Amino acid sequence: MSRQFQGYIYLSLAMALVGSTVIASKVIASGLPPFTATALRFALAFPLFLMLMRATATTWPSLQRREWFILFIQAGAGSVGYTTLLISGLRLTPAADAGVIIGTLPIVSAAIAIIVLGERPDRSILLAITLAAAGVLSIVFRADSGGTHSLLGNILVFGAVICEGLFILINKRLTTAISPLALSTLMAGLGVAISAPIALLELPQAAAVTTQSITAVVYYALVPTIGGFLLWYAGLAKVSGTEASVFTALAPVSAVLLAFAMLGEPISANQLIGIACVLAAVLSLALRLPSAHRNRSEAG
Numbered sequence: 001m002s003r004q005f006q007g008y009i010y011l012s013l014a015m016a017l018v019g020s021t022v023i024a025s026k027v028i029a030s031g032l033p034p035f036t037a038t039a040l041r042f043a044l045a046f047p048l049f050l051m052l053m054r055a056t057a058t059t060w061p062s063l064q065r066r067e068w069f070i071l072f073i074q075a076g077a078g079s080v081g082y083t084t085l086l087i088s089g090l091r092l093t094p095a096a097d098a099g100v101i102i103g104t105l106p107i108v109s110a111a112i113a114i115i116v117l118g119e120r121p122d123r124s125i126l127l128a129i130t131l132a133a134a135g136v137l138s139i140v141f142r143a144d145s146g147g148t149h150s151l152l153g154n155i156l157v158f159g160a161v162i163c164e165g166l167f168i169l170i171n172k173r174l175t176t177a178i179s180p181l182a183l184s185t186l187m188a189g190l191g192v193a194i195s196a197p198i199a200l201l202e203l204p205q206a207a208a209v210t211t212q213s214i215t216a217v218v219y220y221a222l223v224p225t226i227g228g229f230l231l232w233y234a235g236l237a238k239v240s241g242t243e244a245s246v247f248t249a250l251a252p253v254s255a256v257l258l259a260f261a262m263l264g265e266p267i268s269a270n271q272l273i274g275i276a277c278v279l280a281a282v283l284s285l286a287l288r289l290p291s292a293h294r295n296r297s298e299a300g
Contacts, residue, residue, distance in 0.1 A: 007238030011244055014231035020223070022258075028213045033205040034084040042191035049181070079190065099252055106246060116169070119241055131284065169236075180229075
């Protein structure tokens with residue numbers, strides 16, 4: 001198995017876990033304020049990351065001041081911004097709407113990779129992005145217009161999408177090599193440091209905490225946070241930022257499938273078409289590997 005294909009597998013699994021955060025955040029929103037939930041999430045994850053570093057003898061990187069600033073921005077946007085905005089938005093808008101908005105992640109991520117990172121994708125990657133975007137639009141299109149929809153809630157969720165796009169790609173600006181485990185640990189530690197002071201201001205609101213919301217936070221900390229961080233950074237180290245942006249389209253697919261499996265929500269024909277387009281986008285990248293390797297060999 002090639003290094004690049006391994007990256008594709010890691011990214012796919014990571015985005016499947018991201019999709020599950022929509023359901024977890026909906027449960028959390030019913031019983032915990034956003035910064036309190038975020039602080040608890042990283043307070044649970046951080047010591048476990050430290051234990052993993054100790055068990056694997058992973059060393060801390062020696063970073064420049066500029067790189068610490070990048071990590072702080074990354075943690076503020078992705079670790080804290082994504083979680084708090086998603087939970088806040090889900091207090092106002094249905095989980096189905098949030099899942100649909102999360103579907104814009106591949107387009108937002110691709111834009112960040114091209115505009116911020118200055119990457120120039122080739123035609124095959126642009127085709128994969130187009131397929132992923134088509135799949136997302138198919139999932140977004142809904143024949144029914146009933147239900148309660150909140151413009152503010154949707155704006156907050158879209159803000160979470162922008163934060164996630166920055167989070168998953170901005171570490172490409174780092175010049176020092178950092179192992180996935182060390183980087184994940186730093187993100188969790190900075191996440192606690194940023195969210196905990198604001199969480200103290202939410203203590204009066206935390207009185208209505210529920211068992212379900214605490215359980216959802218524990219799940220969020222152990223599975224999408226620890227597992228998702230490690231998988232994403234391990235995959236991102238093996239592919240370009242633009243390639244990685246294609247795999248973010250798996251997040252809404254995961255959200256739709258989990259809504260069906262866990263909440264009993266039906267899957268419509270247009271959602272099935274969307275899932276097929278997204279899977280085709282990911283498959284197109286996998287099929288691209290042999291020709292890419294041949295081209296590099298011929299060039300060498």
